[in-house]
Amino acid sequence: MSAALPVGFPQPTEMGEIEVKQYPDYRAVTYTHTGEAQQATGVAFNPLFQHISSNQIAMTTPVEARYLESSPAQSDSPNTVEVSFLYPNPDINPQQIDAGVKVTDYPAMTVVSAGIQGAYTWESYQINLRRLHDWLAENPQYQVAGSPRRLLYNSPMTPESMKRSEVQIPIQKPIS
Structure with a gap:
């Protein structure tokens, strides 16, 4: 990984594995992209980088992409x-926030996560999202509790074959 994880974040899920993980509360600067989902991280990079740079906030890993529509596969x-x-930690308060981004506090969550090594392709995202839905079908003690997300751990300069990522679905146990 090219940067540190936020305080309390678990290590990335190993390649090919599926596991249930706990995440603490965290704060992030967020850019909302409407359009082709495959282009979102590229479009968002400059406004997000400008925000952390102008506020002297250290870069962390991963970059998070939350897919809010029910079928992001329809490009x-x-x-x-x-x-x-x-x-890096949820106590950071930026001095300035540009109009194109927002600072968001996310609550602690439980996720089911698929670990991936390789290029950050849309096909890889879709394959691993299907793997997680299959896992959920086999584990009815959990139910979906939010939109899927992808965590991207490496810089654009990392060779494609060495990149690490995860596809995750927030989950919860049904209330009896």
Whole structure:
């Protein structure tokens, strides 16, 4: 990984594994992209980088992409993706916030996560999202508790074959 994880974040899920993980509360700067979901992280990079640079906030890993529409695989229809740079800790308060981004506090969550090594392709995202839905079908003690997200751990300069990422779905146990 090219930067530190936010305080309290677990290590990335190992390649090919599926696991249940706990995440603490965290703060992030978020850019909302509407359009082709595959382009969201590229479009969001400059406004997010400008925010952390102008506020002297250290870069962390991962970059988070939350896919808010129910079917982000349909690239011919607009989709909403929230792309975030995560703050090193939730106590950081930026001095300035540009109009194109927002600072968001996320609550602690439980997720089911698929670990991936390789290029950050849309096909990889879709394959691993299907793997997680299959896992959920086999584990009815959990139910979906939010939109899927992708965590991207490496810089654009990392060779494609060495990049690490995760696809995650927030989950919860049903209330009896």
